[in-house]
Amino acid sequence: MSKEAFDWKRFHAYRVFDEFLERFVIQRKSYVTRHDDQLDLDAAFKDIAERFIDGADESDKDFEQKVARQFTGASEQTKIVFANVEYLWAMPMLNITPEGKRAYALRWFSDPEQVVNGERYFFSAPHIIANPGPWYLTNKYWEIIAALRVLSTIAASSAAATVDQLKSQVAEICRKALHEDGAKRGIFAVPHFCGAHPALMHLADPERYESIISDSHRRQIMAVFGHVVAKPDNDPEVFLKQIRSTLYDSHGLSADPDAKYRWFFYADDLKPLWIGKHSAKEQRISSAILDVRAEEDALDIKDVTDLEGGKEEVKGYRVRRSSKLAQQAKERDKFTCRACSFHFEDQIVHVHHLDPLSEYERPKDTKIEDLVTLCPTCHYLAHYWLRNDPKYKRLDPLLFKLQITLSHPSAK
Ligand SMILES: [Zn+2]
Ligand SMILES: [Zn+2]
Structure with missing residues (x-):
């Protein structure tokens, strides 16, 4: 992560969130009107x-029709407060247009001048925090209740609170809602996952909480x-932050350093590995792809030393690896896959490190016995099985398993 503090308030969503808490919660005045x-x-x-x-309406009428009926005859104050809550729900999201965000507030007031206007209130990328996907909209009724x-x-407890105090309260309420079932009680109880909680948590403390709205995105990232x-x-x-800081220096390549910092896991070299990977099998395959890439990329570093992990400062997931030692392993194995005997022109071979996990923790002396030549297919399979069972850090069980897999590809 960057050593200087990242200035989140360059983006409107974070500035608005602070202003909103100051005006709506502390001063008890309308922000959006x-x-x-x-x-x-x-x-x-x-x-x-x-x-x-x-007065919940279980019919299949859309949200607009339902609230129009539910708030018929409501006081102006009730409408103003609801408009502010709905604004906060819509404000930080990419998949609601600026015009759409303003239209929600406009529905309550006959004079459009009563609703604030302009880009500092109604904005799109890069000033949003996320694209929460369709769930956030279809689940709108519950998202509003969560907000x-x-x-x-x-x-209820804002007497003499500062904005910073309110923000730490918001983060804590939302963290408990997400991880401790803390949202299922009280007049605004929510029975299931709501994206409003991770969204508000991130707005309240963007350094600590990633801008990941979807629950399944979080789980897929952690699994892969x-x-x-x-x-x-x-x-x-x-845990998410630990993963981020381990991968940060070697992944998330992007022309826009802000995008890398703000949406690290959505970078082009990471997102395809986890998104939509719901089954344990798909997740292990993705983990294997990540590991093989990291191992192969490490060999591109030409500065040769037998001390893998390197004497220089090495951060994160891309460890230094000795290309000299890797070359010796290939020569020893005659450029041939030890599992399937694939050989082609002394090319298209990888060198697999039998105990790659140890590399993540500290530099260590690698011996040639720790390395084995594999073809790319067997290499991916090796990492796949390693994610299943650490016994495949040992050469014989690994080669045996790979041979079984190659002869019965559908075996579990
Ligand atoms: Zn092979
Ligand atoms: Zn490997």
Whole structure:
């Protein structure tokens, strides 16, 4: 990670979030409309709970029709508060247009001048935090309740709070909602996953919490890349950061350093490895691809030393590897795959390190006995099986397993 502090407030979403907390929660005034009266937030949240939750409409009418009916005859204050909550839900997201974000607030007020205007309030990339995908929109009813839950909780205890104090409360409420079932109680209880929680958590503390809205994205990233961390933390948010910092220097290549920093796991060289990989088998194949790439890339470093891991400072996942030692291993094995005997013009061979995981923790002396020549296919398979069982760090079980796999490719 960058040594200087990253200036998140160059992007409107983070600036707006702070301003919103200051104006709406501390001063109790509307942020998204020009109304200047002080709001009785507790009364408004209570009214919204009665209309929006107790008066829930299970029909298949769309959100617009439902809220129009539920808020018929509501006070201006209730409408203003609901407009602000809906604004916060829509504000940081890419897949709602700036015009769409403003239209939500406009629906309540006959005079368009009552709703704020312009790019500093309604924006798109790069000022958003994420594209949350279609779930965030289809789950809108519950997402709004999740946002109501967070805002009503901090508003109830906001006396003399600072924006920073409110932000740490938001982050903690959302972290508990995500990881400790902490969202299932109270008038704004939510029974299942809501993207509003990771979104608000990230807005409140972007350095600590990744901008990953989807629950399945988080789980896929941890499943595919988790093995690169030597000592995984029990806290999934810390674990994600451990993975990020291990891979950061050698991955996430992007012409835009801001994009790498803000959406590291969505970089072109990482996202295809994890996205949509739901089964354990697909995840292990992706892990194997990552590992083989890292091993092969390491050999591109020509500065030869037998001390793998290198004497110079080596960070992250791309370890230094001795190309001299790798060449010796290939010569020893006559450029032939030790598992399947594939040979072609002394080319198209990889050198596999039997105990690659040890490389992640510290530099170590590699001996030629730790290396084995494999063809690319057997190499990917070797890493696939290694993700299943550490016994494949030993040469004989590994070669045996590879031979079995090649003769019965569908074997488990
Ligand atoms: Zn082979
Ligand atoms: Zn390997």
